[in-house]
Structures are given as structure tokens and as C-alpha cells.
Amino acid sequence: xxxIILLIRRLLALSVLLGFTAxxxxxxxxxxxxxxxxxxxxxxxxxxxxxxxxxxxxTILAGRWYCSILCPLGILQDIAYRLKPHNAQQKxxxxxxxxxxxxxxxxxxxxxxxxxxxxxxxxxxxxxxIATALSxxxxxGIAIFTLAIWKGRVWCNWTCPIGTILGLLSRFAPFRLKIDxxxxxxxxxxxxxxxxxxxxxxxxxxxxxSALCVQCRDCTVLCPKGAIGALLASPETREExxxxxNENAEVIERRSFIIxxxxxxxxxxxxxxxxxxxxxxxxxxxxxxxxxxxxxLKPAGSRSIKNFQTKCVGCQLCVKACPNxxxxxxxxxxxxxxxxxxxxxxxxTIDCAKCSHICPAGAxxxxxxxxxxxxxxxxxxxxxDRCIAATEGVxxxxxxxxxxxxxxxxxxxxxxxxxxxxxxxxxxxxxxCEHVCPSRPMPGITVKALEQHRQ
Amino acid sequence: xxxxxxxxxxxxxxxxxxxxxxxxxxxxxxxxxGNKISLLGYGAMRLxxxxxxxxxxxxxxxxxxxxxxxxxxEHVKFALEHGVNYFDTSxxxxxxxxxxxxxxxxxxxxxxxxxxxxxxxxxxxQQYSLEACKELLANSIKALRxxxxxxxxxxxxxxxxxxxxxxxYIENGAIEWLLEERKAGRIRNLxxxxxxxxxxxxxxxxxxxxxxxxxxxxxxxxxxWLHAKEVNERNLNAKYLYETLAAKNxxxxxxxxxxxxxxxxxxxxxxxxxxxMDPDSSIxxxxxxxxxxxxxxxxxxxxxxxxxxxxxxxxxxxxxKPLTQSELDTLEEAAQLILQNNSIPCNLCQYCMPCxxxxxxxxxxxxxxxxxxxxxxxxxxxxxxxxxNREIFLNELDAQIHHLRQxxxxxxxxxxxxxxxxxxxxxxxxxxxxxxxxNLRKEARHA
Numbered sequence: 001x002x003x004i005i006l007l008i009r010r011l012l013a014l015s016v017l018l019g020f021t022a023x024x025x026x027x028x029x030x031x032x033x034x035x036x037x038x039x040x041x042x043x044x045x046x047x048x049x050x051x052x053x054x055x056x057x058x059t060i061l062a063g064r065w066y067c068s069i070l071c072p073l074g075i076l077q078d079i080a081y082r083l084k085p086h087n088a089q090q091k092x093x094x095x096x097x098x099x100x101x102x103x104x105x106x107x108x109x110x111x112x113x114x115x116x117x118x119x120x121x122x123x124x125x126x127x128x129x130i131a132t133a134l135s136x137x138x139x140x141g142i143a144i145f146t147l148a149i150w151k152g153r154v155w156c157n158w159t160c161p162i163g164t165i166l167g168l169l170s171r172f173a174p175f176r177l178k179i180d181x182x183x184x185x186x187x188x189x190x191x192x193x194x195x196x197x198x199x200x201x202x203x204x205x206x207x208x209x210s211a212l213c214v215q216c217r218d219c220t221v222l223c224p225k226g227a228i229g230a231l232l233a234s235p236e237t238r239e240e241x242x243x244x245x246n247e248n249a250e251v252i253e254r255r256s257f258i259i260x261x262x263x264x265x266x267x268x269x270x271x272x273x274x275x276x277x278x279x280x281x282x283x284x285x286x287x288x289x290x291x292x293x294x295x296x297l298k299p300a301g302s303r304s305i306k307n308f309q310t311k312c313v314g315c316q317l318c319v320k321a322c323p324n325x326x327x328x329x330x331x332x333x334x335x336x337x338x339x340x341x342x343x344x345x346x347x348x349t350i351d352c353a354k355c356s357h358i359c360p361a362g363a364x365x366x367x368x369x370x371x372x373x374x375x376x377x378x379x380x381x382x383x384x385d386r387c388i389a390a391t392e393g394v395x396x397x398x399x400x401x402x403x404x405x406x407x408x409x410x411x412x413x414x415x416x417x418x419x420x421x422x423x424x425x426x427x428x429x430x431x432x433c434e435h436v437c438p439s440r441p442m443p444g445i446t447v448k449a450l451e452q453h454r455q
Numbered sequence: 456x457x458x459x460x461x462x463x464x465x466x467x468x469x470x471x472x473x474x475x476x477x478x479x480x481x482x483x484x485x486x487x488x489g490n491k492i493s494l495l496g497y498g499a500m501r502l503x504x505x506x507x508x509x510x511x512x513x514x515x516x517x518x519x520x521x522x523x524x525x526x527x528x529e530h531v532k533f534a535l536e537h538g539v540n541y542f543d544t545s546x547x548x549x550x551x552x553x554x555x556x557x558x559x560x561x562x563x564x565x566x567x568x569x570x571x572x573x574x575x576x577x578x579x580x581q582q583y584s585l586e587a588c589k590e591l592l593a594n595s596i597k598a599l600r601x602x603x604x605x606x607x608x609x610x611x612x613x614x615x616x617x618x619x620x621x622x623x624y625i626e627n628g629a630i631e632w633l634l635e636e637r638k639a640g641r642i643r644n645l646x647x648x649x650x651x652x653x654x655x656x657x658x659x660x661x662x663x664x665x666x667x668x669x670x671x672x673x674x675x676x677x678x679x680w681l682h683a684k685e686v687n688e689r690n691l692n693a694k695y696l697y698e699t700l701a702a703k704n705x706x707x708x709x710x711x712x713x714x715x716x717x718x719x720x721x722x723x724x725x726x727x728x729x730x731x732m733d734p735d736s737s738i739x740x741x742x743x744x745x746x747x748x749x750x751x752x753x754x755x756x757x758x759x760x761x762x763x764x765x766x767x768x769x770x771x772x773x774x775x776k777p778l779t780q781s782e783l784d785t786l787e788e789a790a791q792l793i794l795q796n797n798s799i800p801c802n803l804c805q806y807c808m809p810c811x812x813x814x815x816x817x818x819x820x821x822x823x824x825x826x827x828x829x830x831x832x833x834x835x836x837x838x839x840x841x842x843x844n845r846e847i848f849l850n851e852l853d854a855q856i857h858h859l860r861q862x863x864x865x866x867x868x869x870x871x872x873x874x875x876x877x878x879x880x881x882x883x884x885x886x887x888x889x890x891x892x893x894n895l896r897k898e899a900r901h902a
Contacts, residue, residue, distance in 0.1 A: 282810075398865075
């Protein structure tokens, strides 16, 4: 029976991880997006009562199952832990650990409630960033993975705020794992193997700290006497088993974020091959510069920049899913790694609301794609000193032709050529004009973000 | 012997069942001065590059790819050994590299064993002056490592309208100067290549008594023969051009016998028609034999990027097997089928390039035409293969053309229009394709 439960647990975990892999490699967006919606903190942000209810109930009754079958970062660490045999006793300084857990939980909540986003230590978002190989979080990913090979679930029990919350909930779970002292022979196999350092054996018997136990259930099968289980005939004798006084405190290396700021491609203006002499070849091109906007642009469905920043966990799922390559993670500290819009590779097409349908955290609320044309997320601004129709008198019709809501008219310009005139009532800020504008290094027409999206 | 019916569908569509064999000597034609010229002329507009493309090609990163001089040397040697003795280049070709490369390749062979044709390619207004024209000729002579040019052409007469023609050659006195150069022997034969405004062609023909054109280069193939006007009403049919020249006894040199390769690759219907005549003949061979059938054709130019092209074309014309009337009729039927698909009459000559805003014009058109030829243009959303075709179309587009070089980024400035010898309204086509692609992408997003 124990073996079967363990097998089911492992199979579930593996399929969830595979599902997430498919999700973040872009092959299974349609089929696996439900996994993202089952994540704990995104569900809190999206106020999805059913998901939360199920997870909380499960945790209160049976402990941190969530950590070993639903959390992709946790499953990843379990796999890492299997890479190396573990026979030494796992001793962690409990006091420092408690302080660390509390500190990270408070930091996480503080950063979030101050409006900088709950993205910093949230495990699902972190997994998403690692899975999409976002350069600076890749370092964090390698650190967590390496740590997991040697010491198991260190991240989960020292840092993870969700782990801490679920740990609190599972404290008195009736179906948590327990050691039957009548069967225990004190061989300490379970204690040595425990990836969460949750077991402490004293004499013949011991205690499993359900706040630390991630329900991997390896010990239930490992125990030669079958002394560990969730349903025990005779419960453990020592309720309050204290960890040994002299612990070898180990210094846990903290991962550090290296905040790299990549210089965005040097812009070169298309070589003015005005009067051609030779045939063939291609003029040099450069991507349009990315405008340093008044504020970062957020997709339709976000309601407001503030709403987005409060709810987004930075999992990068929308970045991955955007068919127009408009979304990318911010590099600023205040909304670090939360997606924002840029139009150098495409623009936000009027028929597409994909990101709103996949966001698990409610940062981008689901909108019907037919509604998109009515949601104003930004406002196009024209620049006299950049637009080539004004500066060079080039007969350009790019923005005018591409505006999906016909917000651009052409009027007499200073250099003879027609220049765009923007109808602010019509413009929804989709960025089509900014994307197709040939002016370099910066586009002659750019989108200003609206703090509050308008309908 | 292999049965003529025993060929696979793929062979049937794409090529010959047996490798081309050179069975005899190259057919030679004589011009009015008694020069013996090979019916196949070597065109130096599509020279091979080291990355295995041709030098006028449109692929990303081409600007750094140098022309493969070794391959050109080898091609020229092979061509000369097999009777090809006419080499056509221009100071504008291959981003200005063609003459120099050809000069190097030809310098290994005796000067009297071949004829060089090059052109007064004064397209830019700053080259309109007589001094600039003189400099162009002097540069050509130097680059080609010679003292004289056998065949010198006014390049693309009529392109950009009669006014441009007048500015380039008449008002600046260039034509009078060229007559003197011909007298002095620095130019042995004077002619012109014609594209575009019919007025310029008529003017040149009317002034034949005055200038005594030694030859004229025209675009001729079995589609343009009767249908050039259908493709674009501003064109003249090749039949008219050819017959006008024949009446004046001006030898015709043929360009675009294959329409930039478009007559070498066909959809099932057209290929079936050609293969029904002779399954062993390649698709391209019909185009060469068509031109060669007309006796006033002096030579047929072909830009043969790969040696396989060269061997095949030499084999086709060594010796020429003129077409029978029934074969000509079948080609006319094929031409009518070709006109029925949605292809764009772009021959990838790259005269429009570089687009100052970086658009890959020939690349976009080629991508479109490829879809037409392969019967997979995703134009009919009711078709059961539509979504598959759409995916192929978009994948090919994105794989071959950088997104900033796609039609979406055409600003409609129209600077390319006057350069196109096929007189395609490029900005209009770009806008149409842009809308077409935007719709495909939209469908793909909702699929």
C-alpha cells in the first residue's frame, strides 16, 4: 500500500513536471495551462477560491503534498536529490532556519504589499523564469539545483514563503506522516535519507516535523519495519521531540541575484542608399529602439499598471505565449522580471488576447478577443524631431497604413511630406505604428502607457 | 534502354531522368560583321558566392559573402572549352563586383577567343554627365583587363521612362561619344538593352539609320512572346520586339530566357504539359530551344550560378534542336497556364536593391512565387490544405527573411519603382502581401 502511494506520488510529480516543461517550451500551451492555474500563490492573487480551497484543505489534512506533486520547483529539487546517495545525518540549525523562513516570508509579503510585485521568492514564478532561461535567474536555478543535490529541500525550508505558509497550515494535519514508536528500531535510515531534514530519531522512536516534511513519502517505504505512515494504529509516543542541542551549523550559501543589465543593441540607421549605383545587396537594418516610456506598458486585461504589478508573479508564461513577441521581462528593480510591452519585434495585434487567457495570477484578466479593440492601454505620441516625413521629407505611409483602429490621419507636414495626426479618442496603444516606423535610432511615433486602462 | 514512362513523379516534375550529355559542338551564330558567336551566352549577373548562393542573391548576410572566384574561373574555363565565347557583364552587377571577377577569370585565356559585353550602367543621376559616362567605360576596360569592349550596351534603355533615357544618353551627348569610340575601335559593337518605356525602343529603332546598332538585347521567352502585355500593359510583346529587329536586320541578344528561373520550375499542370512532349528533356531546356529556334537570335544569355546549370544549357544547345510547330504550340499552351497562377513577374534581377529601408523585395516575391509554383499559396481558406499551406508559407517567410525586411516594414516611399525592369508596382504589391501575411498570421493565432 505504501509502495503504491509512493508510486502514485512519483508518477504524479513526474507528469506535472513534464506538463510544465511542455508549457514553458511552448508545445503544450493549450493543454497544460491548467497546471499554472493550480499554483498556490497565483491562485491567491487571482482569488480562485476552488484551487485555494482544495490546496488548503489538502494541506491542513495531510500536509505539504502540494510541495511534492504540484510545485514544479519542488519536483525539480526532488529529482536533483536523487542524483547523489544520502547516508549522512542531515542536521540543520533549526533556529537559524526558523528565522530565515520568517524573514523571507515577511520580505516576500512586504515587497508584494508595497506594490513591487509578489514575484521575488514565489516558487512557481521562479520556476517559470528558470524554465524560460532568463539569464539572471538561471544562476538562481543552478544554485537551487546544486543545493538540492547535496542537501535536498533547502530552498523550500529556508526560503520559500509558500513552503512556510503551507508548513504552518500542515502543523497539526491529522494525516501527516508519523513514526510508530512500537515498531521503530532506531536504525536512523529515514533520518539520514530525509530530503527535508524533517525527521529526528531519538532512541527507538522519533518525530517528523510536518512543517518541514514535503510528503515525498520515501521514508514510508525505506523503513524496514514499516513504522512510518499517515495512518498509524498506535501513534508516536513523543509529541515534542526536540532536536539535539549541539548541531553542526552549516553555512548555507545564499544565492545572490546578479542583476545584469544588457545593453540593448546599438542602433544603426538604414544606410541611405538613395541613389543606387550597383544592383543587389541588402541595406543595413537595425531594430527600432525601445522607447523609455513614462511607465511600462501592460497588456489589455491588466486594468491598470498597479493592478498588474501587484498580482504578477513573473512566471514568464505570457512572455512565452505571446505570438507577437511583444512581452518581455522588465529589467528595472521595482518591477523586476514582471513582463512589459515593447514593440521592436512586433505589436499587440487587435485580435489576440492570449496572455489574458493564460495568466494564472489574474494580473492579466481574461478578456474576449473581440473586446480588445475597445481597451485603451496606451496613447501614441508623434515626435517632430524623429519622424522621417518631418525631418527628411520622406513620403512615408507606414504608421497610417498599419493602424488597426484608423486613429491616424495624414496631414501637411513641415518638410512637404504628409505627417501623421493621431486621434487620441481612437488610439488604443497597440504599438503597430511604433513597430513599423522606419525612423532610427528611435521610432518617430511611440506609445505612452496609460496608468489606468480605459474601456 | 530505360522506358520513357518509367519515371517517378518527382523526376517528372523537377528534372531530367538522365544527366545532360553534351553530344556535339555548340551551335554558333554569325553577326553582321562575321563574328561567330555561341548560341549560349554566359551571363555574369548571378555569379556564385562562397556561401553557395548567387551574388545578387537576397539572403541575409549576403553583403559579407564574397564571390567565389575559383568557381567562376572554373565555369569560364569549362564554358570556353565547350564553345561558349560570349560573356555579358555590367559595372552594376553583383554589387559592382562582376566586371572585376570576370576580368580575372577571362585573363587566363587568349583575348581573341571570347567576346566581352558590358554596359553603360549610368543609373544614378550623378552619373548622367558625359564625364561620368567616360569614366564608367574607362573603369570597365580596366576592370576587364582589356583594351577594348566587343559589345557595348546602353544599359536598360527605357527603364524609368523616356525622359530618363533622354537624360542618360541623348542630352548629355553620350551617344555621339560612343559612336566615336566605336570608330576608334575601343568599342567594337554598339547596341542597347531594352526594358520599359516603348517610346525609348521606338526612338532607337527610328534612329537606326543614324546610329547603326550592331545588336539589341531584348527580353524574350515563350511567355513574353505573346503575353508580355498581359503581364503588364506597359510592356511590348517579345514577338513584336523580335520581328521589329529582324526587319531592320539587327541581331537580337536574348535576356531572361528563363524569367530568372521561373521557367525552370513549374507546378504540376505546366510540368505535365512539357513532360508530355519529351519526359527526358529538362523543363529549362524548352526555354532555350524556344529562343534558339528564331534565326535572328545571336546568343541567349543565362546567369548560370552553378556548374550544373552551365552543363545542362551547353548540352541543350550543342547542337540546337529547333522546335517544331507543334512544340511551339504546346509551349504557347504552357504559357497560358503559367499566366493563370498568381505569381509576380519578378525575375530576381535585384535592380530594385538595396531598398533604403532594408526590405528584401526579391526575397519576398520569390517566397510568394515559390508558393505559387508549388501550388500551395494559402489563398483559399476553404481549401482542405489551407492550414497546412499557411503554416508552410509563414515558416518559409520567417526562415528566409528577417522580420524587419518583410513587407510590413515597407514604408511605401516608391524609390524602387523606377528601377524595376519588369515594371512591377512594388509598393502596391508589398502592401497587398503585407495584408495577406497579416491575415495569415491572424488565422494562425486563432487556429
